[in-house]
Structures are given as structure tokens and as C-alpha cells.
Amino acid sequence: MISYEYIDGLNTFMQTAHQCKNNGAVNLLCCLKNFILYAIRNEWIEKNPFRYYKMKIDKTNVKVPLTKSELDTLIHKSLPNDRLDRIRDVFCFCCLTGLAFTDADNLRKEHLTTDEHGTLWIHKPREKTTVMSRVPLLPYPIKVLEKYRHDPELQLKGKLLPVPSNQKMNAYLKEIADICNIPKTLTTHLARHTFATLAIEYGMPIDIIAKILGHANTNMTRHYAKISEANISREMQKIGKALAV
Structure with a gap:
């Protein structure tokens, strides 16, 4: 009982x-x-x-997402070995697509489509909820996919990204954070938080973010997209301009 x-x-x-x-x-x-x-x-x-x-x-x-500056450092930092390089690629891919760890792990060729304008998209039902994620790909995620397109091990598995176990990924991310001098605990889920936060900061509407993240409603999205100081500053500047005499 x-x-x-x-x-x-x-x-x-x-x-x-x-x-x-x-x-x-x-x-x-x-x-x-x-x-x-x-x-x-x-x-x-x-x-x-x-x-x-x-x-x-x-x-x-509560885990704090990466800033744009920290994400830039992570993307461009020279890492000492291929093991960490692959982990960085997967993590940053998730930061710039909003994919959860398990969705990145199960990403396959059939989830990629190209629209009439030549934009490459991910159309994939989330592993957790089966709600469809719709993600137009930025140049960096496309570069990562191209990097591993001919990887024989991934081709054998039918996968697109070199995703290890969640435990290994989080352990290796700690090494990468130390190398990049990022004073935050990097985890697989932090990538999704980072995407949502940066999208909000750059003015993306919350309902669009919900579609990308594969959320059934925007209430779920607001859990990830916290109001940052950058948002507060930007909105205060708008008021300042309006009230300027």
C-alpha cells in the first residue's frame, strides 16, 4: 500500500x-x-x-544552458583526440537542432527531407512521445552529418551520428568542458536547454520552438526556455527608445 x-x-x-x-x-x-x-x-x-x-x-x-559565446568556443576548440571530437560534434548538433539525446541516437536517413527551396529538414517523431519534430538544419549540423556520412560503422547500423551511451557521453562532456574552460556541467540534456534558450534570445516565437522540439503544446516549451538577462535587457532597451525625449 x-x-x-x-x-x-x-x-x-x-x-x-x-x-x-x-x-x-x-x-x-x-x-x-x-x-x-x-x-x-x-x-x-x-x-x-x-x-x-x-x-x-x-x-x-538547475542546470544552466550554454551562452552563444560558450557554444562558439565549444564548436571551434581544437580537441586532443577523435573520441572527444565525436562527442563534441554530437553535443553541438543537438544544441543547434534541439534534438534530445535518444532522438539523435536514432536519427536515420529516412528522417531527412529537402524542401522545394533546397533546405534540408529533419522530420522525426520523438522517441519519448512520438510527437513529430520539424527541424530546418543550419550549416553546422549539415556539416556534422556530412562528416559522418561515409562512416562504415554508422552505415552498418543505419545511423547518422556517432552517439555513445548516455553515461559515456556525459563523462566525456566533463572532459570537454575542462578543456574549453566552460564552468558548467555539460550533459546530453543541457544541449536541448541550450537550443531553446538561444532560440528565445534571438526572438524565435515560442510556438515555432515547440514545433522544432516536438512538444504537443507551448507549456512544455516554456519549461526549457527560461527568460534570460539578454531578453530583459533587449526589452528594456525597446522601452528606453520609446520613452526617449
Whole structure:
């Protein structure tokens, strides 16, 4: 029987025995909460054990996306070996397409299309939700795809990008961050955050970003696209110009 005490104990267990951070534990508990709500709707259980249980995200520990300057450094930095070079290519590809790690891993030739204007697109259902992502490709992602187009190992697998396991990717990204002097924790998911944040900063409408990210609605997109100081400064300058005497 799942009770308030069980949930509290599970939270403690995840953060101690499994050394799970607060935000990670909250995300897992949210999954359990959604299942509980599903069970209540189907009348499998009567009471909601989460009713009085408070879960709070630690906003001081939220991952900070890359700035344009940091992304430029990452793209152009000379790396010491092919292993890190391949990881950098995949990460930056995701930063400039908004693809999640698993979608980049499962990207195949049939997901690429060219429109009547000659623009290369990714049209791919997301692995997580099956919602279609529609991504027009910028020059750098096209360059990455071309770089690995004739890779024999990838051709054998039918894939387009040299994506390792998520664990290896995150470990290698830490090495790359140190080499590039980027004081942030680079992870596979940070690339998606970076894309959304930079798109917002450059004025892309939130509904367009949602289509690229493969979100069913813009509420999901707003989770990624935080308001940055660059946005605040730009909008304040608009007011300043309007009020100038």
C-alpha cells in the first residue's frame, strides 16, 4: 500500500542509498504521482497519498544552458583526440537542432527531407512521445552529418551520428568542458536547454520552438526556455527608445 510515509521513505532512500540529487528524486516521484492519479481515475485506488506531500525543485541546482559565446568556443576548440571530437560534434548538433539525446541516437536517413527551396529538414517523431519534430538544419549540423556520412560503422547500423551511451557521453562532456574552460556541467540534456534558450534570445516565437522540439503544446516549451538577462535587457532597451525625449 502506497502511503504518505512510503513516499517520504522512498524519497529518503533515493537520496541516500542511491545518492540521487533532490531534483532527480523529485522527477522520479512525479512519475509515480502521475501513475497514482491514473489509478485514481480508473478507480483502482480511492485516496491520493501525494495529496499532502510537498515536492520542491531546488532552483539553485538547475542546470544552466550554454551562452552563444560558450557554444562558439565549444564548436571551434581544437580537441586532443577523435573520441572527444565525436562527442563534441554530437553535443553541438543537438544544441543547434534541439534534438534530445535518444532522438539523435536514432536519427536515420529516412528522417531527412529537402524542401522545394533546397533546405534540408529533419522530420522525426520523438522517441519519448512520438510527437513529430520539424527541424530546418543550419550549416553546422549539415556539416556534422556530412562528416559522418561515409562512416562504415554508422552505415552498418543505419545511423547518422556517432552517439555513445548516455553515461559515456556525459563523462566525456566533463572532459570537454575542462578543456574549453566552460564552468558548467555539460550533459546530453543541457544541449536541448541550450537550443531553446538561444532560440528565445534571438526572438524565435515560442510556438515555432515547440514545433522544432516536438512538444504537443507551448507549456512544455516554456519549461526549457527560461527568460534570460539578454531578453530583459533587449526589452528594456525597446522601452528606453520609446520613452526617449
